[in-house]
Amino acid sequence: MTGNMPTRARASPAASRVLRALRTVVVYALLLLIALSTALPLVWMVCTSLHPPHAQLPTMRTLFAPDGWHWDNYSYVFTFAELPIWRFAVNSVLVTAGVVLLQLTLCSLAAYGFARLQFRGRDALFVVFLLTMMVPAQVLIVPLFALVRHLGWLDTYGGLIVPYPYLSTAFGTFLLRQFFVGIPTSLDDAARLDGCSDLRIFWHVILPAAKPALATLAAFAFIWTWTDFYWPMLATSSTTMRTLEVGLSVFKDAYHGTRWPLQMAAAVIVLAPVLLFFLVMQRFFVKGVVLSGLKG
Numbered sequence: 001m002t003g004n005m006p007t008r009a010r011a012s013p014a015a016s017r018v019l020r021a022l023r024t025v026v027v028y029a030l031l032l033l034i035a036l037s038t039a040l041p042l043v044w045m046v047c048t049s050l051h052p053p054h055a056q057l058p059t060m061r062t063l064f065a066p067d068g069w070h071w072d073n074y075s076y077v078f079t080f081a082e083l084p085i086w087r088f089a090v091n092s093v094l095v096t097a098g099v100v101l102l103q104l105t106l107c108s109l110a111a112y113g114f115a116r117l118q119f120r121g122r123d124a125l126f127v128v129f130l131l132t133m134m135v136p137a138q139v140l141i142v143p144l145f146a147l148v149r150h151l152g153w154l155d156t157y158g159g160l161i162v163p164y165p166y167l168s169t170a171f172g173t174f175l176l177r178q179f180f181v182g183i184p185t186s187l188d189d190a191a192r193l194d195g196c197s198d199l200r201i202f203w204h205v206i207l208p209a210a211k212p213a214l215a216t217l218a219a220f221a222f223i224w225t226w227t228d229f230y231w232p233m234l235a236t237s238s239t240t241m242r243t244l245e246v247g248l249s250v251f252k253d254a255y256h257g258t259r260w261p262l263q264m265a266a267a268v269i270v271l272a273p274v275l276l277f278f279l280v281m282q283r284f285f286v287k288g289v290v291l292s293g294l295k296g
Contacts, residue, residue, distance in 0.1 A: 045271075049073055049264035057260050073265040077248075085269075087240055088247035091160075095232070095243060096225045098161035103221040104214060107172030112202045114173065115180035116188065126177070133170045145234055159235045160243075168224065172217045179213035180206060215284030222277050227270070244270050 048058055051066040053073060058066065078085050114126045144163055153159030183206060191201045207214070232243045239247070248266040 042271075045264050045267055049261055049268050051261040053259055053261050055261055070261065073261050074269070077262060077265045077269060083247055083250055084239065085244075085247070088242055088244045091157075091241060092226060092243040092245070094157060095160045096222055098157070099164050099225040100218050100221045102161065102164075103169065103172055104218060106169055107176050107217060108207065108210075108214065109202075110169070110173040111176035111180050112206060115177045116185075116201075116206070117198065130170055130174060133168075133174075141230075141234070148235060154235060155237050155241050157241075160232060160241075164225070164231065168220070172221070175217055176210065176213050179210050183209050212284045215281050219278060219281045219284075223274055226274055 044058075044063065047063050047066075050069045050071065050073065051058060052068065052070055053076070055066065077083075110129075114122060114129075148154055148159045148163055151159075153162070187205050187209070188201050191205050196204065227245060229245045229249070232246045236242055236246065248270060
């Protein structure tokens with residue numbers, strides 16, 4: 001019996017290694033399955049957009065073997081007579097850039113106040129501010145539309161940018177505030193010794209140290225604004241003020257849902273800037289989410 005003890009002792013580390021390897025294989029297999037399930041709709045959309053314009057919805061057997069790859073579907077969408085695609089693109093860029101800048105400005109200033117300034121009732125006010133995240137944006141649509149119409153901002157860039165219902169200022173403020181709290185206050189003290197005011201500390205100390213969090217908030221704001229359909233549809237009435245998301249929806253009405261390759265080409269055109277922006281900002285995005293979640 002005692003002779004078996006060394007054998008068991010030697011077998012135990014080997015069994016542990018096998019279990020760790022098996023656990024790693026299972027985890028990576030699950031991650032691969034999730035990645036494939038996430039990427040499959042995108043692959044299906046891109047491949048469908050390259051099928052003949054009058055082709056039916058492809059099956060898994062015909063998805064990668066169409067009757068020729070029709071890259072001209074994209075040029076057809078860009079030159080579609082009823083859709084000024086380039087005007088839609090300019091509108092989307094201007095509106096998205098305006099919303100992102102407004103979001104970064106409002107959220108960073110509010111977060112700095114909640115994280116660094118000392119005043120009575122600060123924490124209670126911050127809790128009340130966060131409670132606004134529980135109000136669905138759809139509840140605000142009717143009063144917001146009435147306000148924009150009263151101001152004469154319908155079908156204008158101001159009506160698309162300034163009262164944008166999906167700014168999620170509370171979320172952005174919370175995200176930045178969590179990051180600002182983790183910045184050492186000794187930097188503020190050193191700046192004050194040099195004669196800096198609160199605004200200069202905010203500009204020269206806090207913002208440079210919070211680049212990952214700012215990039216994260218910019219990524220969220222960009223994705224939410226670029227892909228939004230509801231508010232641009234309500235706030236615009238003329239073709240020249242439509243954004244890409246709203247303007248390219250005309251394809252569904254123009255072809256009654258039958259020319260799927262052209263519709264998928266339009267969808268790829270809308271989605272491509274979002275994917276490109278996320279890939280460019282991915283390093284800052286991941287770092288900002290992780291660090292902001294650990295602070296405070």
